[in-house]
Amino acid sequence: MRATGSTFLQQATRAVVALWPSPLCQPLRAAQAELHRSLHLAFRLAAIHHRTVVLEPCRQAAVGRISVRLPEGVRWGRPAAIPLPPSLADSGWRGGDPYPITVMPQRRASANVWFLHHGREALCLRLDLSGSVELLRYRPLLGAWTSC
Numbered sequence: 001m002r003a004t005g006s007t008f009l010q011q012a013t014r015a016v017v018a019l020w021p022s023p024l025c026q027p028l029r030a031a032q033a034e035l036h037r038s039l040h041l042a043f044r045l046a047a048i049h050h051r052t053v054v055l056e057p058c059r060q061a062a063v064g065r066i067s068v069r070l071p072e073g074v075r076w077g078r079p080a081a082i083p084l085p086p087s088l089a090d091s092g093w094r095g096g097d098p099y100p101i102t103v104m105p106q107r108r109a110s111a112n113v114w115f116l117h118h119g120r121e122a123l124c125l126r127l128d129l130s131g132s133v134e135l136l137r138y139r140p141l142l143g144a145w146t147s148c
Contacts, residue, residue, distance in 0.1 A: 078115035085145040
């Protein structure tokens, strides 16, 4: 009976924490805005110029290439203490280094996953081949990934 009560209390606590609004820390909010801006710009440029555009982390911008810069304190990758999102658990994805994303004029993109973190909080940008973007946030109090 005690284990059941403890389990119920843990589930109730998680439900309350999930509903409790908890804003992203300022550096990750800035990184989230940079990701949205860069992706929007890449899709727009690819459509206007009918050419592929490449999003790259930490590189020099050049013709056909957009450099994604992170705010101070935000790092690329996923710390070992943060689990993979459930949607990636069985995908075979294990890397932590971000690979360039190629955006094509037909609103298509090379599939890729980018992780960013600041302390115990993290973001996961997941882009599929159809150009659909999913942005997840790791919430340390929940120990789970939620949609942004």
